[in-house]
Amino acid sequence: MAEEHAHKLKDSCNVHCHCIKINGLSVSFGPDKVLDDVSLHMHCGELTVLIGPNGAGKSTLLKAILGQISHEGNIEFKETKTGNVSNVMRIGYVPQSLNIEREIPITVYDMFASYISRYPTWLPKNKKLYAKIREQLKIFSVDDCIDKQVGKLSGGQLQRVMLSIAITPMPNLLILDEPVSGIDENGVRDFYQIVNEMKSKNDLAILLVSHDLGLVRKYADKVVLLDKKILCKGKPDDVYEDSNFKRIFGTEGA
Amino acid sequence: MFGFLTYAFMRNALLAILVSTPIFALLGTTVVNKKMAFFSDAIGHSALCGIAVGVVFGLTSKSLSMVLFAVLFSVLLNLVKDRTTYGADTIISVFASVAMSLGLVLLSIGGSFNKYTSYLVGDILSITQTEVIYLSICLVLVIVFWIFSYNSLSADNLNRALARSKGINGKIYDYIFSAFIAVVIMFSIRWIGILLINSLIILPAASSRNISRNTRTYHLWAVIISLISGVSGLLISYYRGIPSGPTIVLILGGIFFVTFIIHSLRKD
Numbered sequence: 101m102a103e104e105h106a107h108k109l110k111d112s113c114n115v116h117c118h119c120i121k122i123n124g125l126s127v128s129f130g131p132d133k134v135l136d137d138v139s140l141h142m143h144c145g146e147l148t149v150l151i152g153p154n155g156a157g158k159s160t161l162l163k164a165i166l167g168q169i170s171h172e173g174n175i176e177f178k179e180t181k182t183g184n185v186s187n188v189m190r191i192g193y194v195p196q197s198l199n200i201e202r203e204i205p206i207t208v209y210d211m212f213a214s215y216i217s218r219y220p221t222w223l224p225k226n227k228k229l230y231a232k233i234r235e236q237l238k239i240f241s242v243d244d245c246i247d248k249q250v251g252k253l254s255g256g257q258l259q260r261v262m263l264s265i266a267i268t269p270m271p272n273l274l275i276l277d278e279p280v281s282g283i284d285e286n287g288v289r290d291f292y293q294i295v296n297e298m299k300s301k302n303d304l305a306i307l308l309v310s311h312d313l314g315l316v317r318k319y320a321d322k323v324v325l326l327d328k329k330i331l332c333k334g335k336p337d338d339v340y341e342d343s344n345f346k347r348i349f350g351t352e353g354a
Numbered sequence: 355m356f357g358f359l360t361y362a363f364m365r366n367a368l369l370a371i372l373v374s375t376p377i378f379a380l381l382g383t384t385v386v387n388k389k390m391a392f393f394s395d396a397i398g399h400s401a402l403c404g405i406a407v408g409v410v411f412g413l414t415s416k417s418l419s420m421v422l423f424a425v426l427f428s429v430l431l432n433l434v435k436d437r438t439t440y441g442a443d444t445i446i447s448v449f450a451s452v453a454m455s456l457g458l459v460l461l462s463i464g465g466s467f468n469k470y471t472s473y474l475v476g477d478i479l480s481i482t483q484t485e486v487i488y489l490s491i492c493l494v495l496v497i498v499f500w501i502f503s504y505n506s507l508s509a510d511n512l513n514r515a516l517a518r519s520k521g522i523n524g525k526i527y528d529y530i531f532s533a534f535i536a537v538v539i540m541f542s543i544r545w546i547g548i549l550l551i552n553s554l555i556i557l558p559a560a561s562s563r564n565i566s567r568n569t570r571t572y573h574l575w576a577v578i579i580s581l582i583s584g585v586s587g588l589l590i591s592y593y594r595g596i597p598s599g600p601t602i603v604l605i606l607g608g609i610f611f612v613t614f615i616i617h618s619l620r621k622d
Contacts, residue, residue, distance in 0.1 A: 166519055193519035198512050204387065205563055205572040211512060214505040215520045222383075222504055222573040249567055265516070275519075 118179050119143045120189065120273050120305055125173035127157070127164055134160050135171070136329040142273065142305040142322075147295065149316045149336075150309045152326040153348050158309045159196070161326065162275055165307070166191060177272065192271030194262045196278050202251040208261055209233055209246050216268050236264045240294065256287040263294065267302070274298075276308040288312060292319045313340075313349060358592050366486055367478045367598070370545060371584040373489045375554070377496050377538050379580035382559030383572055384504075384531065388511050392443055393431075395552040396450035397536045400427050401543045402457030405473060410460050417488060417541070424536030427453060432529055476547025476599040478588065488541050496534060503527050508569075546599045557606035558583070564613035579609055 120142045127135040135157045142148050150158050164171040177189035200206070210221040212233045219226045230246070237243040240260035245253060253261065266274060276295070283291065292315045299306050310316050316323060316336065323339040325331045331344040339345055358364040385394050404423035411419065431449050435442050461470050472480065509517040510524025517524045539551055546554060562575035587602030594601075 163515065166515055168515055168518055191519050193516050195513045195516050200512065203563065205566040205568055206387075206508070206512075207568045210508070210569040214509040214512070215516065215522070218502070218505060220501055220504050221508065221569045222500070224570065247568075262516075266519075 118177065118189075118272055118305070121176040121178065122165065123174050123176065125161070125164055125171050125175070127160055127169060127171045134328065135164065138173070138326070138330055140324065140330075140333075142307060144272075144303040144305045145299055146321045147299050147306045147308060147319060148322045148324060149320040150307065150324050150326055151311070151313070151316065151349075152331075156327040158326055159277060162193075162277055162307070162309065165273075165275065166193060189273060190269065190271040192266035192274040194259075194266045194274075194276045198250070198258075198262075200251045202249075204249065204251045206250050207247050208237070208242075208250055208253070211250050212236070212246075212261070212265055212268075215265050236268045237261065239267070240264050255283040256290065259283060259287070259291060260294070263298075267298070267304075270302060270304075272305065274304050274306045276306065278309045278311065288315065295319070358589070363479045363481070364592065366481050366483055367545070367588055368585070369486045370478070370481045370489055370542075371588055372581070373486065373493050374538070374542050375558075375580040375584035376577050377489070377493050378542075378554045379558045379562075379576040380496055380500055380573065381531075381535055381538065382555040382557075382580075383562070383576050384507055384511070385535070385555055386559040386563060387508070391552065391556050393446055393532070394535050394539070394555050396431070396446045396453075397424070397428060397532070398539050398543070398548055398551040399450045400424075400453035400457070400536075401540055401551075402461070402470075402473060402548055403427075403453040404457070404540055405470070405543070406457040406460035410463070417484075420540040421537050424540045425533045428532040428536040429529055432532055436525070472547075473543055474548050475597065476543070476545050476550065478545040478591075478598045481545045485541060485544065489538075492534075492538050492541060496538070499530065499534060503530065507531055546602075550599045550603050553603045553606060554580070557603070557610055561606070561610040561613040564610070564617040579606070583609060 120140075122138060122140040122142075125135060125138045126133065138161060140148070150161065152158055160169065163169045165175060175189075209225065209230060213219065213221050213226075213229055216233075217226070217229050219229055234243045234246055237246055237260075240263055242257055242260040242264070245257055245261060250258065250261070266276075292312075295306060295308065296319050298304060308320075317340060320336050322333065323336045324333040325339055325342065325345055325348070327344075327348065331348075332339055332342045359368070381394075385391060401420070401424070404420040404427070407423050408417075408419035427449070431446065434449070435445050438445055458467070461467050506517070506522045506524065507527045509520065509522050510527060514524050535555070542554070543551060558576045558580035559572075561579050562572050566572035566575055583602050583605040587605050588598050590596070590605075591598035591601040
């Protein structure tokens with residue numbers, strides 16, 4: 101089983117294979133150590149899921165990887181084919197929520213353009229940019245939302261729009277922060293399917309923070325149980341059998 | 355109809371309005387989206403302190419000292435806001451009240467605060483050609499800033515972490531944006547007054563938001579509403595002999611309620 105899995109991974113790593121290494125990452129807020137010596141290894145074409153109780157530091161870890169908060173330790177990005185180690189990697193990010201209200205006069209085009217282009221969104225629409233955005237939205241079948249106000253999208257639509265923004269341009273690492281809130285059960289299932297397709301099609305390393313233990317078990321390649329430090333990591337089946345997992349989540353998740 | 359234009363002070367007043375209302379409208383769109391109405395209000399109040407500093411230290415150019423103070427104040431306010439665990443509105447409130455009180459005290463030192471009461475309610479007829487020129491420079495700078503930075507400001511406002519992942523450093527734009535608000539307020543305080551200045555920033559954008567669905571119409575309506583209210587307010591105040599600042603704000607208020615009703619009647 102493990103061999104088969106590894107083989108599959110190798111196959112999917114055909115073009116730009118890379119891996120991301122997080123070495124001894126620690127974060128302190130004043131005297132409180134929020135993250136303690138976290139080391140992680142992520143490969144392309146692999147979905148790593150971060151789980152843990154509330155206040156475990158999951159969002160903090162994502163923010164540290166995004167370079168938003170200062171931390172100890174380092175993050176290495178390596179092209180495995182050429183062996184080049186570099187600290188410059190492109191990260192795609194899908195945040196937990198947006199600062200929008202229902203009526204905000206910002207359309208999907210406006211929001212998308214503001215993240216990927218310098219052409220001012222308050223000037224008449226740029227046709228080339230508009231076409232490009234439409235194309236990117238089409239990947240997740242939400243191109244018909246391009247002129248809708250962002251506050252009026254359904255949870256699932258917004259999710260897909262955010263995913264298309266995150267992969268424009270295609271990143272080396274895609275970080276998804278609890279993207280399931282505000283979406284119904286079918287929406288969540290769809291989401292996991294999209295993520296699953298995306299990782300194998302685009303050779304993406306994906307790091308996902310999730311609460312849906314059932315779907316995590318089905319789709320994750322690797323699960324990391326975090327509570328200020330890494331309690332255990334490995335294949336879902338192994339982590340779900342771990343005593344730490346049972347202590348935190350009981351047996352319901354397994 | 356255009357008889358008022360024979361007076362130099364009315365020409366200056368009209369020019370000042372034509373130049374400054376679009377600035378307020380543009381800045382207002384983002385002030386409203388970022389929900390920082392209170393912030394711009396605080397900067398307006400602190401303007402009094404900027405004036406006082408200029409007067410007390412007898413700086414040769416009062417305008418220069420006001421601009422320096424405005425930039426310093428907005429940067430300091432942002433710095434403290436970013437580094438504190440208090441709510442932002444508490445910090446803003448503390449800063450605004452201290453700055454305003456300091457301004458009042460400094461200006462009263464010679465026992466002649468009455469000289470400065472015009473800063474509270476404003477007097478558009480006192481505006482000089484130099485100030486019109488300063489405002490025009492502001493307009494050009496704001497438009498240039500808007501061309502290069504509006505996307506980043508908006509991206510940062512929607513989600514800072516997402517903006518960072520796209521290489522957009524939102525904090526810098528935030529600082530420049532607040533500094534712009536502070537400087538524009540300083541140059542306009544003379545004619546609109548500390549008490550009303552924030553309405554010129556908030557109301558056009560708020561009204562436009564009622565009837566806009568995208569960034570383009572949002573900007574367009576804000577500028578149109580701002581210009582119409584400014585010019586008509588000036589004319590009405592001139593022919594009726596009432597103060598122009600409050601007249602403009604009343605017209606803006608009326609437009610807000612009209613757009614609010616349009617918005618309520620409209621179905622998606």
